[in-house]
Amino acid sequence: xxxxxxxxxxxxxxxxxxxxxxxxxxxxxxxxxxxxxxxxxxxxxxxxxxxxxxxxxxxxxxxxxxxxxxxxxxxxxxxxxxxxxxxxxxxxxxxxxxxxxxxxxxxxxxxxxxxxxxxxxxxxxxxxxxxxxxxxxxxxxxxxxxxxxxxxxxxxxxxxxxxxxxxxxxxxxxxxxxxxxxxxxxxxxxxxxxxxxxxxxxxxxxxxxxxxxxxxxxxxxxxxxxxxxxxxxxxxxxxxxxxxxxxxxxxxxxxxxxxxxxxxxxxxxxxxxxxxxxxxxxxxxxxxxxxxxxxxxxxxxxxxxxxxxxxxxxxxxxxxxxxxxxxxxxxxxxxxxxxxxxxxxxxxxxxxxxxxxxxxxxxxxxxxxxxxxxxxxxxxxxxxxxxxxxxxxxxxxxxxxxxxxxxxxxxxxxxxxxxxxxxxxxxxxxxxxxxxxxxxxxxxxxxxxxxxxxxxx
Amino acid sequence: xxxxxxxxxxxxxxxxxxxxxxxxxxxxxxxxxxxxxxxxxxxxxxxxxxxxxxxxxxxxxxxxxxxxxxxxxxxxxxxxxxxxxxxxxxxxxxxxxxxxxxxxxxxxxxxxxxxxxxxxxxxxxxxxxxxxxxxxxxxxxxxxxxxxxxxxxxxxxxxxxxxxxxxxxxxxxxxxxxxxxxxxxxxxxxxxxxxxxxxxxxxxxxxxxxxxxxxxxxxxxxxxxxxxxxxxxxxxxx
Numbered sequence: 001x002x003x004x005x006x007x008x009x010x011x012x013x014x015x016x017x018x019x020x021x022x023x024x025x026x027x028x029x030x031x032x033x034x035x036x037x038x039x040x041x042x043x044x045x046x047x048x049x050x051x052x053x054x055x056x057x058x059x060x061x062x063x064x065x066x067x068x069x070x071x072x073x074x075x076x077x078x079x080x081x082x083x084x085x086x087x088x089x090x091x092x093x094x095x096x097x098x099x100x101x102x103x104x105x106x107x108x109x110x111x112x113x114x115x116x117x118x119x120x121x122x123x124x125x126x127x128x129x130x131x132x133x134x135x136x137x138x139x140x141x142x143x144x145x146x147x148x149x150x151x152x153x154x155x156x157x158x159x160x161x162x163x164x165x166x167x168x169x170x171x172x173x174x175x176x177x178x179x180x181x182x183x184x185x186x187x188x189x190x191x192x193x194x195x196x197x198x199x200x201x202x203x204x205x206x207x208x209x210x211x212x213x214x215x216x217x218x219x220x221x222x223x224x225x226x227x228x229x230x231x232x233x234x235x236x237x238x239x240x241x242x243x244x245x246x247x248x249x250x251x252x253x254x255x256x257x258x259x260x261x262x263x264x265x266x267x268x269x270x271x272x273x274x275x276x277x278x279x280x281x282x283x284x285x286x287x288x289x290x291x292x293x294x295x296x297x298x299x300x301x302x303x304x305x306x307x308x309x310x311x312x313x314x315x316x317x318x319x320x321x322x323x324x325x326x327x328x329x330x331x332x333x334x335x336x337x338x339x340x341x342x343x344x345x346x347x348x349x350x351x352x353x354x355x356x357x358x359x360x361x362x363x364x365x366x367x368x369x370x371x372x373x374x375x376x377x378x379x380x381x382x383x384x385x386x387x388x389x390x391x392x393x394x395x396x397x398x399x400x401x402x403x404x405x406x407x408x409x410x411x412x413x414x415x416x417x418x419x420x421x422x423x424x425x426x427x428x429x430x431x432x433x434x435x436x437x438x439x440x441x442x443x444x445x446x447x448x449x450x451x452x453x454x455x456x457x
Numbered sequence: 458x459x460x461x462x463x464x465x466x467x468x469x470x471x472x473x474x475x476x477x478x479x480x481x482x483x484x485x486x487x488x489x490x491x492x493x494x495x496x497x498x499x500x501x502x503x504x505x506x507x508x509x510x511x512x513x514x515x516x517x518x519x520x521x522x523x524x525x526x527x528x529x530x531x532x533x534x535x536x537x538x539x540x541x542x543x544x545x546x547x548x549x550x551x552x553x554x555x556x557x558x559x560x561x562x563x564x565x566x567x568x569x570x571x572x573x574x575x576x577x578x579x580x581x582x583x584x585x586x587x588x589x590x591x592x593x594x595x596x597x598x599x600x601x602x603x604x605x606x607x608x609x610x611x612x613x614x615x616x617x618x619x620x621x622x623x624x625x626x627x628x629x630x631x632x633x634x635x636x637x638x639x640x641x642x643x644x645x646x647x648x649x650x651x652x653x654x655x656x657x658x659x660x661x662x663x664x665x666x667x668x669x670x671x672x673x674x675x676x677x678x679x680x681x682x683x684x685x686x687x688x689x690x691x692x693x694x695x
Contacts, residue, residue: 033515034665067667068679183670203668224671226569227578227608232670262668266473266575273468280466302465309470311575312516312665 021193021253023057025049026296027318030303032263034312040066044261044316045077045184047085056192058088059318063204063261065183065232075129076122076182080233083121084188084199087114091190091197102195106246109197115242118186118199122233123174126182130174135181176236183234187259191320196253198245201238203230203262207278211252215275218257219243230262256282256321264303264317267310285321472518475577475663476537476566477656480559481548482585482616483527488550490695492586492616495645499652501545507656511540514664517577522566526559528552556589556624557596564596567605578663579609582655586616586695589624597627610663610680612655615641616648617695637680644693650684 025048035042043064049057062080064073091105091114108114185202198218200206203225206218225231231241258278265274284291284298303315479500487493511519520537524530525548533548563581566572572579600606613625622639629638642648658681 037513037515038665063668065668065670067669069669070667183668185668221574223569223604226574226604227576228666228668229608229671230668232668235670235672267470268467268575269469269471271574273470275467277465277467284466305465306470308515309465309472310516311473312514 022053022055022323023191023193023320024053024292024323025051025057025059025318025320026292026299027059027061027316028299028303029061029261029314029316030300030307032312032314033307035314037312041074042314043074043077043184044263044314045074045081046316046318047081048318048320049085049089053323056092056190057320058085058092058188058190059257059259059320060084060088060186060188061204061259061261061316061318062187063185063202063230063263063314063316065185065230065234067183069180070183070234072129072181073183076126076233077184079122079125079129079182080118080184080186083118083125084186086121087117088188088190088197092192102248105195105197106248109199109244109246112239112242114197115199115201115244116239118188119233119239120173122182123179126174126179129182130178135178176234179234181234183232185230185261186233187261189257189259189318189320191253191257194249196245196247196249196257198247198257199242200244201242202232205258205260205262205265205274207258207260207275208254209256209258209278209282210254213255213279215278218245253322256285256319259318261314261316263311263313263315264306266313267306267315281319282321285319472516473575473577474537474573475517475519475660476572476579477519477521477540477660478563478566478579478581479521479523479533480556480563480581480583480585481523481525481533482554482556482587483525483548483550483552484554484587485527485550485552486554486587486619487548487616490617491645492695493548493550495648495695496584496616496652497545497547498645499649500656502649503653503656504540504543504545506653507540507543507660510657510660511664514661517664519660519664524559524562526555528555530555530558530562532562553590554585554587555591556583556585557591557593560593560596560600560628564600564603564606567600567603567609569605572605576605578666579605580612580655580659580663581609582612582614582652582659583625583628584614584616584652585620585625587619588621593621593624594627597624597630600628601630610659611638612659612680613639614648614651614655615639617643634680637683640683643695645695646693647684654681654684 027046027048029042029044029046031042032040034040043066045062045064046060048059060081062077062084064070064075064077066073070076091108094101094105185204186200187202187204187206188197188199189206190197196208198206200219203222207215208218209215222231232238235241256278258281264277265271268274268277281295281299284295287294299317303317307313307315481496481500483493487496507519507521511517519540521534521540521543522537523533525533528551533546534543560583567579607630611629613628615622615625618641620641625639626635629635631638640651642651662679662681
């Protein structure tokens with residue numbers, strides 16, 4: 001376990017902690033162009049919590065290896081994010097306002113108990129999966145000597161009430177042979193109004209956008225991890241390979257944290273291009289609620305484009321960002337449904353699904369992201385997207401005046417009712433935010449408009 | 458090739474580079490029994506298959522370079538050349554076999570930089586018919602000391618029976634892989650088949666490598682099975 005040199009060694013006193021701030025999370029995962037070509041599933045996984053503005057938010061992404069030996073790595077990546085999110089929620093639940101409570105969580109991270117707890121739970125989930133769906137050659141109960149050596153001798157729980165963060169199952173680790181089919185990486189972030197906690201095992205990138213606007217890698221690239229070789233949860237002894245950082249917000253916290261599987265950074269011709277993407281996405285997000293809605297409706301298309309023009313790999317991106325606009329006038333449920341109902345579902349989601357099926361390029365309608373080869377879509381997108389764009393005022397006036405006129409004439413009621421769908425919750429069945437929905441029915445679910453990456457607006 | 462699209466956040470996107478190196482022996486002995494003619498023809502004939510293979514791999518930019526070695530080692534194609542632009546100019550045999558110098562030239566190119574973090578595992582195909590006349594062993598050590606050299610798919614094709622198998626084994630660097638990566642061509646047909654295999658099946662394997670745990674195996678790529686060496690005209694031997 002390595003720990004950041006930049007981690008604050010002197011925690012601030014309670015009185016020094018800056019005013020509470022709120023965060024939000026979003027993310028998407030798309031099946032890689034190469035995986036489509038070779039009829040492979042999306043082996044990445046993503047989860048975040050909660051869906052609403054909150055003082056504490058958590059995010060995890062994982063990349064299943066997909067090799068012949070890791071033939072259940074799509075499940076392995078899902079188990080990894082599930083395990084991580086369980087632990088992050090528990091940590092967030094014990095987050096208090098005192099320096100002692102923060103110090104306790106910092107200690108849990110830095111002495112390896114957070115990583116170990118995630119690893120234990122990942123093993124438990126594999127064990128349950130093996131019970132449901134045994135491997136032909138699995139040797140259940142044959143523990144890995146090297147990993148067991150880490151586990152045995154440690155006691156359950158921690159003095160001071162760490163509770164379930166450290167399960168009382170010291171010998172739960174499966175053998176490497178049992179874990180190998182599920183091999184995956186893991187990146188985890190937990191951000192509260194007081195601190196940030198970061199954990200990474202294997203490839204992929206974690207980038208923080210500082211308050212000054214600089215996009216910086218949280219963990220430097222590991223020179224061992226090239227040519228598709230990566231540290232892994234299925235390694236012989238993966239616990240020491242976890243890298244961690246803990247940062248108390250004694251000054252300004254980052255504006256944004258992005259976690260991505262390697263399919264995204266590998267899609268950029270230069271590393272700087274990837275860092276610029278972090279800044280660009282924040283630039284759109286920071287345009288208030290409209291920017292957030294725009295990002296959520298565009299992200300899937302951006303990622304699909306990255307895979308098609310770049311790496312060909314599965315691409316997964318999750319973002320935690322400071323919710324820096326005033327949301328007090330909207331209830332969390334409204335925000336949630338608003339995000340997911342950015343498109344009128346009964347119309348445009350069908351178009352989006354067709355666009356996905358035809359592998360059309362993403363249609364990006366705002367912030368200058370309009371593909372030059374789709375003028376007809378541009379016209380359409382201005383029509384739908386004008387509520388946010390620079391032409392918004394003019395279009396809103398036209399629409400409002402038209403609607404009022406129609407209403408006055410008694411013929412516009414239906415159209416008016418239809419437009420209310422903009423910020424109403426959809427009744428469409430939820431879709432996973434991973435492309436191969438059938439692979440992962442329990443995935444972090446989002447509403448109908450989660451399929452709106454191609455953004456037919 | 459980088460895309461200049463401005464429709465997505467961030468900088469230009471590009472497929473991942475797959476660097477492919479031919480190291481070709483042009484020593485005087487290659488002039489015997491039509492070896493150099495067979496080599497020239499085999500590489501030239503393999504190009505359309507190479508292009509087709511690269512076409513079928515999303516996310517891959519196949520870039521070819523060639524080193525020739527005899528009395529000296531030099532780039533026959535020095536710039537990473539997109540396979541669509543790859544043109545083969547015939548090699549001419551003369552002189553000795555400075556294989557070590559050629560391997561060092563490739564090793565230099567596998568430093569980081571110029572290699573990119575995002576690159577796919579390189580493929581190095583060494584084709585020779587004889588004994589190196591320089592210190593090839595230390596050159597192989599240098600190659601394998603580079604992270605990208607170690608992770609490269611290394612294929613050795615011995616033409617005839619006089620190649621130095623010890624140095625070729627050292628170049629492969631993995632006993633488990635010798636059966637698939639240390640190959641012998643006894644005639645022109647076999648050489649054509651092996652070069653075609655190296656420039657298609659091996660590229661396919663390198664183009665979509667699954668992620669594997671660090672240190673899980675000496676070779677992170679499943680090198681495909683080479684063609685049957687018994688194929689070809691057995692009367693027309695090198």
